[in-house]
Amino acid sequence: MPSWSDAGRQRLRGPLGGATATVASTAAAGLAVVALVVVAARGPQAVVVARWVLSLLWWVVDAVVPHPASERTRVDAAVVVATRLGGRALLVLTTALGAGPTTSVRWGLGLLLLVAVVEPVLTRLRPPADAEHLPGLGAQRSQRPLGVVGLGGVVVTALTGLLAVTDADGAAWVGLGVLHAAVALVAGAAGLRDLLGRRARSAALRAALERHAPELLVYNGRDDGGAHQVAMWLPALERTGRRFAVVTRGPEALAAVAEVTTAPVVSRAAWRDLDDVVVPSARVALYVNAASTNTNFVGYRQLVHVYLGHGESDKALSYHPSHAMFDRVLVAGQAAIERYGRHGIDISLDRFVVVGRPQLGAIAPAGPRPGDDLPVVLYAPTWAGYNAASSHSSLPVAAEVVRGLLSQPVRVLFRPHPFSRRRSAERGWVAEVEQLLAQDAARTGRDHRWGAQVEQGTEFADSANASDVLVADLSSVLVDYLVSGKPMAVVAAGAGARYATDFAARHPVARAAAVVRPDGTDAGQVLAGLLGADELARERAQVRRFYLGGLTAEQSLDAFTAAITSCVELADKRRVDLEDLADVADVGEPG
Structure with a gap:
């Protein structure tokens, strides 16, 4: 990842x-x-x-x-x-x-x-x-x-x-x-x-893609990047041994994705131009997000359409109604299947495939910590989301949360979601936290980490492995951290006055974590409890099985490969059926 x-x-x-x-x-x-x-x-x-x-x-x-x-x-x-x-x-x-x-x-x-x-x-x-890393296609003029x-x-x-x-x-x-x-x-x-020369260029692109002969098309409907959503699946895709290409919908996303993979990346902004990428070899389309332009691509019924997503969490986007349009929905565990049903999203059980989380092999289980070092707390808030329904971010109260963390004898590792730097308000909250950490480091000598030293050139697994405790929001990092077996807390951002009883009931992953008030004012007290006796260890193990399917990273990779193979076979069968229907239609046409 x-x-x-x-x-x-x-x-x-x-x-x-x-x-x-x-x-x-x-x-x-x-x-x-x-x-x-x-x-x-x-x-x-x-x-x-x-x-x-x-x-x-x-x-x-x-x-x-x-x-x-x-x-x-x-x-x-x-x-x-x-x-x-x-x-x-x-x-x-x-x-x-x-x-x-x-x-x-x-x-x-x-x-x-x-x-x-x-x-x-x-x-x-x-x-x-229009393309990067596509063999046989000459470079386009800037x-x-x-x-x-x-x-x-x-x-x-x-x-x-x-x-x-x-x-x-x-x-x-x-x-x-x-x-x-x-x-x-x-x-x-x-x-x-x-x-x-556009028509000739489109023909050349399609010819080059036909020669590459991808079986899998990874569809990224975001026009502004979303490279990390593609990148987290690249090792699993490469493990399948099948050729794939990435389809984007704009030059910005093309440039972003091309930086994280050497696989062919194609940009087709117009709906009609998507015809260029649905080459005869293509069998399966894989979707890494719930972008509205996904509907442009699912109409190609000769393909089997598979929703992957980009993380396992209880956020609203993890049970979006649009997921019902896909032929298969790959999920990490039983929790995801029940989440759809709990929120009234009707997807037949035969369309779910449990594959665990193939990305989590780099997160190490908890081990002994040197007794002379201060414990390290990883604070990883999510971004504010698209709207109120998708917003579970503690960034508006992040300064209060961090003040509470700093009240305890710990070092803080601050890793906000990358989208948190896109809006001015969120950038301001991030900057406020970084200023608090810098001031405390100068005053106390504690080795806090933030900014480029945490976010650039490292993976989330590196931060997880360097920490002893996680404080996060309702997001996929909370589920991913379960692999480590370490204590964690979740900020009940936006949960309201009844957060103590309602939050875990609505979001089962919270059963594995201590819950911080929505305003963050008890973060220090909650952290002090986590640094003591680990009372939630057994609950975390149960929640981990519920959310991650009880699969190791290696087993998840095998399950993913098997799922892709099954989808390719389904696509072959579908093509035969579609050809039979076409033959019947031709017979029925008047001479």
Whole structure:
């Protein structure tokens, strides 16, 4: 299993992330409009001020807002395009107000505005990257414009600002328009060349994939990465001895997954382009998350569709209703099967296959700890989730939890979920914990660990093996830690006032752990109890069998391989049935 850091490293689309960029660009557009209103209301005297404001504003926006082609959503892209067009248009309009509507200025402004409208469209023509590690497929030209285009864009931006704050004549503006047009044409020519070659490129990709002949297609529906969800299954997939390829739905996910595997990784953003990857050799599609785009792929009925997930936990996503659409659901143990039924998800028992957790072989059982060392507490909170139903994170009270841990004679190992660094609020909570640990380490000399030294270049198993006690939220790490046999506690985040009686009843894994109040205020007291007599050891062993099927890691790998073999055989049978149905249909057609 890859480390959370490696698997969840963020790929910022420029100095600012997508949401922040949207806010920044929207604010910039608003300021530009205000500046134009000031110009219109106060007359020529305000023109000079407006030029300076808009020039500075344009440079700032161009520096911090990523190119629209790299944005995650069309909304973000639209806002960025609107901001850039607005910035250029308002700059030249204020200049026109100051310079006077001479013929040359009108031509210069007209050409500049025309290119400003066309350029973003031209630069977006270039298709995104479509494959990595696929033998026989030549490298695709980069999505980014050629170096000369990028340099030309910088020059155009700089000259636009320069002319806006000086009394440039019309000839200068015409020259700027011509330069701007040249840059756009170079970008457009490169994009048009690739656009016209898309059909040939798709054919070449399919031909290369047919030659590779994968039996298994690992489908990752996340468009923003999710590499760790794929990576945790790679050793088990390689153990099967069958060829596989990974299917992603965007260039960002393609790049992320390509970093964690040498297997072919393909990106097909459009639904219709998924036809390219369903090659004749393909038998089984494996799904590592419950992304909404899974529905795009399950329609290929010649494949057997298998849900793997990316961890065993009592979270709502572990019993999502969409799992009922799969032919097989691979689960770790009986707990998962009962969880679906308990929440009204109707899946017939013959579609469940118990395979344990093949990823847990690296977690060592508890052994003797040196008596002269302070116990190590691993605090591994989960992220805040997509919505309230999927949020079991203690990060909002993480500082309170850590203060409690620091009140005991322990060292703290802090390993938050990688997605915890995607949102500003969660980054703030993580930073607050790291500051507390740094201050305590400086004051007491205790060797706490956090940040890169924990999250980069290591796996969760490394943190589990280095610890004596776990404090976590309702997540898969709680179940995975059961393999170690060590004491653990769970923060009843979001459980409400009746957490003491309701939490374990609704989430059976909590029977194996001491429960910390939802506000985290008793974390120190709970930890003190765990460091004493281990009263839950027998309960943990029972819960482990319930959740992990009583299988060792080696037995889990064998069970996974057997399950895949069974699914391939089912796919072969299904193909025969589908061919028989097609023959019957052909016979029934009128001659």
